[in-house]
Amino acid sequence: MNIVVVGPGAIGSLWAYHLHQAGHRVSLWHHTPSQSGLYPLSLCTLAEDTLPTIDFTTNDTEALKTADLLLVTVKAWQLEPALLPLIQHLHPDTIIVCMQNGMGATDSVYEKIQHFPLVLATTTHGAFKTDAQQVCHSGLGQTMLGAANLSGEQCTFLAEVFNHALSEVLWVADIRGPLWNKLAINCVINPLTAIHQCPNGTLAEEQFRPTIKALLSEIVAVMRAEGMTTSEEELSARVAQVITATKANHSSMKQDIAQQRRTEIDFITGYLIQQAQQHHIAVPNNLRLFEQIKQMEQLWIQA
Template identity: 30%
Template sequence: MKIAVMGAGAVGCYYGAMLARAGHSVTLVGRPQLVTAVQAHRLILEAAGRTEAVPVDATTDPSGVAGADAVLFCVKANDTLTAGRVIASHLGSSVPVLSLQNGVDSAEHLQAVLGRPVVPAAVYVAVDMPAPAHVRHHGRGELVIGPGPSSADIAEVFSRAGIPTEVSENVKGVLWAKLIVNCAYNALSAVAQLPYGQMMKTDSVPETMRDIVAECLAVAERSNVMVPGEVMSTVLGLAASMPDQLSSTAQDLAQGKESEIDHLNGYIVRAAARLGIAAPVNRALLVMVRLVEAKAQSARR
């Protein structure tokens, strides 16, 4: 199978590496630093106590998605519209496009700009990139994808490549469950620059998370979204399974990058306002992250 990864950051490189290891042809579309590093030493995957160099192709050109049998769209939620426009003319007429992005509406935005169906995917993986083209896996790795003409086949291919993949009719609810977990962890980890395990040892963090989750669930209920599972148990259990993980928002702020906070706590704040629901804890976290971003921007001037 020929697979293209559009926006090959930590998540895209991890799944690209797993698929390439299984014998699939993978092309990463990413930044020049990534392409240079791949050309120099392949894609480095550090996982399960071992490190290996995985052969993949890499390019900065959006035409790298041309001829793919499936496209994994992994760009930051903030860049969905721009990235979608630049690949639109290079996509085959029936190639499935999977949105492996944060947020509950990223696939909808991408679908609008592409003018074709997009399969939403909830991603559960802890990874980072200590250097260009070097992806380090910390835990998990499963996907839950929405239904589509090719979804069952994709799930089988991915599962055989070591990526547990499930097709769900309630992928919207699954995406909401992930959003709520992200709202509970990302901003707190980012502001403190602490990994999950250490963060949870601080007094009142679990209680604050309960307030965050309660606000999110109130918005979901008023939005007629069925969130599966016991969300609070999932939230509190995540730190135990990923104690050394820094949130993606924490990694963005540490590197001086724009975060996706507007698509996480910011989404809840906007939705709550439309519905006439109070979300003060999510609003406070949103403001804190924006202040850190503003400070970084001011320092660069």
């Protein structure tokens, strides 16, 4: 397939490298025109091997025109400004796959992209950039794909395409379930690690248990109102499992706060609060974390 990866950060670079290795023609798209030309990228594997450098073409309009697939891996708040300038160059049959943390990122652009086959994706693979030209695969995970519109339902074959590049990949009939489950975990881990500037594993300490329990109680109430089948016990076990499995990891929100970058809190806890309001459910503990992160962001915005 002809594939353009929009936003070659850690996850975008990871997928670009593996899709290229799987035999696809992969090009990158940066938000800055100065990145046009060749973009060298190497991969550091879980076995700590460094794979050969691949030169990717970047910001090539011709690649957009011939793209079978647009994989958009920018942060949730970057989706609209990154995607809208590109759609004029795409063939109507180009499949758009959006892979972001959180939920609701496509809502503001849906009317303008709904005539394309649209697929939403979520992944638990871990990755980080050591520098602009190298990505390290830091944790094995699972990727799930699902249709976001009627024409997207014809794209079930993408699970095989993605799975061949970087397993395990599953196609799900209702992507909202996996998205909500990941959102729930992110609502706990991301803001707490960002506020306390700690790795994920620190949240297993006794001092965090009452806070996590209070957060999950509110999250479960909203998820049930949204039609998701879950329990506080089930979700608590899943959160604990992720904290243990990723104990050495630093959440993206923790890193964003540390480097004074805008976070994705509006599309994680902010989305939860928005849905809670629609169902008239009080979520004071999640609201408190949301306000703390927004205050932290505001400090350097004002500076």
